[in-house]
Amino acid sequence: MSMDLSISRHWRRKYSIYRLQAARCKACGRVHYPPRPACPYCGSRDLELVELPKHGKLVSFTKVYAVPEGARAQSPVYVGLVDLGATKVVAELTDITDQTQPKEGMEVEAVLRRTRVDGEAGLIYYALKFRPAIGVPDV
Amino acid sequence: MHNNAKENPYAMLNFTIKPEKVSKAQTIADPITLLDTYPLGDGAAALVLSNKDASKSPLAKLSAVESATDIGSLDLADDPLTISSVADAYKRLQGAVNTDDIDLLEVHDSFTITGLLILETLGIAPRGKAAQMVAEGWFSPTGGKGPIVNPSGGLKARGHPIGATGVYQVAEAALQVAGKFPGVQVRGARKGLVVSMNGLGSNAFVSLVEGV
Numbered sequence: 001m002s003m004d005l006s007i008s009r010h011w012r013r014k015y016s017i018y019r020l021q022a023a024r025c026k027a028c029g030r031v032h033y034p035p036r037p038a039c040p041y042c043g044s045r046d047l048e049l050v051e052l053p054k055h056g057k058l059v060s061f062t063k064v065y066a067v068p069e070g071a072r073a074q075s076p077v078y079v080g081l082v083d084l085g086a087t088k089v090v091a092e093l094t095d096i097t098d099q100t101q102p103k104e105g106m107e108v109e110a111v112l113r114r115t116r117v118d119g120e121a122g123l124i125y126y127a128l129k130f131r132p133a134i135g136v137p138d139v
Numbered sequence: 140m141h142n143n144a145k146e147n148p149y150a151m152l153n154f155t156i157k158p159e160k161v162s163k164a165q166t167i168a169d170p171i172t173l174l175d176t177y178p179l180g181d182g183a184a185a186l187v188l189s190n191k192d193a194s195k196s197p198l199a200k201l202s203a204v205e206s207a208t209d210i211g212s213l214d215l216a217d218d219p220l221t222i223s224s225v226a227d228a229y230k231r232l233q234g235a236v237n238t239d240d241i242d243l244l245e246v247h248d249s250f251t252i253t254g255l256l257i258l259e260t261l262g263i264a265p266r267g268k269a270a271q272m273v274a275e276g277w278f279s280p281t282g283g284k285g286p287i288v289n290p291s292g293g294l295k296a297r298g299h300p301i302g303a304t305g306v307y308q309v310a311e312a313a314l315q316v317a318g319k320f321p322g323v324q325v326r327g328a329r330k331g332l333v334v335s336m337n338g339l340g341s342n343a344f345v346s347l348v349e350g351v
Contacts, residue, residue: 032215040210040212040215060219062168062169062171063168063169064167064168064169065165065167065168065169066167066168079168081213087214087215088215089214090213090214
């Protein structure tokens with residue numbers, strides 16, 4: 001049995017995955033997510049870490065049927081482009097039912113959910129997903 | 140664009156498709172279906188380059204090649220419907236050579252939407268109108284309106300062997316302007332524009348190939 005994902009890599013990214021930690025460029029003021037060593041817009045390395053809001057608007061979405069092993073139980077997976085104001089993020093959508101089908105412009109909020117399982121004895125990975133907003137803060 | 144592959148002996152999917160067949164194909168990521176995506180396959184293409192003094196019988200002239208990079212990310216892009224690297228590379232090309240009266244284009248339609256967004260980014264189709272124009276017969280060898288786009292069938296039909304794809308495109312454009320393309324030959328073609336990129340446009344190369 002092999003593990004697809006690196007545990008240490010996941011650990012290093014925990015603040016961006018669990019808290020939506022982004023970076024704001026002190027030179028141009030723009031925010032990007034996840035944080036990189038240099039601003040993707042102007043190249044400056046003078047950055048500060050900021051936490052993104054957990055509530056946003058759905059810009060667009062897709063329903064993915066080609067789902068990797070370990071997450072097949074959740075297939076099909078909804079993936080959305082979410083506008084959080086300071087920047088946009090691509091994230092999985094969850095709690096989609098017949099009554100809450102995603103729509104462009106829909107209000108969504110972050111919630112901690114399982115993403116995939118690395119084999120039978122492997123790690124269970126979690127991440128923030130977005131669900132149709134019900135106004136109850138979860139994270 | 141895909142249907143041109145029927146005549147192309149080098150195409151992987153050398154058959155025509157109808158809109159219903161595309162929409163009824165297996166969904167990959169809604170609304171993109173299997174026939175909206177490129178087939179996985181191997182391929183090899185080559186170009187022999189020389190300066191004009193060394194070649195006695197050149198096939199075509201590679202007038203200019205320009206490139207640009209971008210973030211290549213859907214979430215970091217200000218406008219996900221414009222491919223900035225393609226726009227920047229094309230602007231540089233227009234500064235280097237005369238791009239009026241293009242007879243044909245070979246564009247990077249790795250997915251249906253990518254090809255349409257490239258046409259809109261180049262300004263060959265107005266924003267949001269490319270799909271409708273293609274459906275109306277624009278850019279087709281029989282439509283007679285606008286330059287012919289992807290006479291090879293494009294990436295979705297000719298195939299997309301990643302690293303070899305850009306070379307395929309330039310080779311196809313060179314054969315077109317030489318009047319020697321074995322598939323859909325654009326009659327009297329003199330100028331071919333090639334748009335190559337990777338992924339979501341983290342880099343792009345735009346080339347002008349002219350007849351000699």
